[in-house]
Amino acid sequence: MTDGGPTFLHVDMDAFFASVEQQDHQELRGRPVVVGAPSDQRGVVAAASYEARTFGIHSAMPSRTAYQKCPHAVFLPVNMSRYKEVSRCIMRIFESYTPLVQPLSIDEAFLDVSGAGHLFGDGETIARKIRQNIRNQTGLTASVGVAPNMFLAKIASDMNKPDGLTIVPRDQKAIEQFLAPLPIQRMWGVGKVTRKKLHSLGLKTIGDLQLCDPLILTQAIGAHAAEGFIRLAQGIDSRGIETESPEKSISNETTFRKDTTDLDAIEAAFKRLVDKVGFRLREAGAFASTVHIKIRWSDFSTISRQIRLDKPCNDDITLREQALILVRENLRHRPVRLIGFGASQLAHTDASSTLQLDFLETANTETHEKRKRLSQTSDQIKKRFGSQSIRRGSDIK
Ligand SMILES: [Mg+2]
Known part of the structure; x- marks a missing residue:
């Protein structure tokens, strides 16, 4: 998994509810634990620890049946607020590696880490880091599948449960x-x-x-x-991550009227997209920590690449600089059909204002302030005269 192609992770916590209970209550470790409806009532098992599973107990089984199979199991009610708390912690770990996270339930998610390689390593390395982070922060184990698409990643995460890591090769055969x-x-x-x-x-x-x-x-x-x-x-699946909350990222894309290899035209189109996204960020009072680009070639193959910013920002000049770094790294001499630019990991505080007291940051802060004012000025003009009214000097050839 080092060729930089599309890389997806499916991360699935092992026996999640039961494992949280065992983690929170040391005396339950190593014992069969069943979370769900009480054993003497109608209702079903929500989760069973691996010790309980050896008695044939599994989720969705009536609690009474579970009791018959293993009367000495510890039956616990569902403590959803606690599981949600742990879930938030896990999701935050995912988001520290990529903005492209699609939770499937409280304890599993898809991650697109295709563009995270230069920051964190290949898919396998990221999977190992995430498993370690989860273990350090929650004491729990997760099973992870690493694959070139979501379908394969999901199958893989289930192959070596619990505490498994399964890498699917890229080779079609x-x-x-x-x-x-x-x-x-x-x-x-x-x-x-x-x-x-x-x-x-x-x-x-x-x-x-x-x-x-x-x-x-x-x-x-x-x-x-x-x-x-x-x-x-055949293992073919071309779906991409669907991020749930639109406020988590702001992006825009455009399709060329005719597929093009013209570098100037592509870069100019990227700059226009960046400015639109920058405008929307500033309108929302949001600062981005990560920016990403998408390039689709004429054969419809598509890549997305991301870059983490030194500090959150929303001015056009910094966003453009970062976007163009990614564009220049990834353009090939192939006709481009569509491009996209997005900003994610949004925060609503301006990092620069908290850095004012740091003398080492003064120079950077001055640049930042200048860039911020430039963007604000162009926003005012756009609002008065429309978005087509302004072009920066570098756009005019
Ligand atoms: Mg699970």
Whole structure:
């Protein structure tokens, strides 16, 4: 995983609720712990510790059944506010590595770390660091899958639970071999009904699906589903992270009317995007700690790269400088179709105001102040005369 291609992590806490209880209450460690409805009432198990699982107890099982299987287990009510607290701590760890975090539930999330390589190392290194951070800060273990896409990362995180780290290779052949032995229900979208249908065709593993005739599959489940499953069976998944809260980042993108390799045109378009994002940041009173760019080439392959700023900022000049560093590092002599720029890890305090007392920072602070005033002036003009009314000197050729 060192070639800098798309890299996703799926991080999943092990037996989360039960593990939090065992961490908080030392006397529960090593004992079967069942979190959920009381054992003498109707209701189900929310989580079972690994010790309880050896008795055949699992989540969603009726608590009464769990009690029959293991009467000496410790049954605890759900303490959601405590689990949320630990969850916030874990999510903050994720966000310290990448702004592209998509939580799936209280205890698992997808992370796109494709652009984090030059800051923190490759996917495997980041996964190790995150597991260590989680252990240090919460005492808990997490299982992590590292892969070139989200589907594979999710499958991988489940392969060596608990406390597992699974790296999926990038090589297409190796990916297919990795998937082949797994039962088809491990694929997204395969519920009970689909599983029965696929089984009736003799398709039990993902490997069976890799080898099956697409026509037969299409007749059985329809073209749309067949196409989706065939792609997944090959380990192909082109989805990206969906960040939940729009205020967490501000971004903009633009598609060229015609795909272009013209460096000047691409850079000029980036500058316009940056200024728009900068304007919106200042309107929101927000300062960004990370900026990222996106480049999509004519063949629709897409990269995103990010850079962490020395301190949070929202002035156009600093944002442009950082964006152009990323652009120049990543442009190839290939026609570009679409570009995007975004700012994330937003805070609402100006770091410069707290640095005024630091003499070493004085020079930087002066530059910062100058840049801030320039941006403010251009905002006032934009508001009066519209966004097309102003161009910085460097835009005019
Ligand atoms: Mg979990």
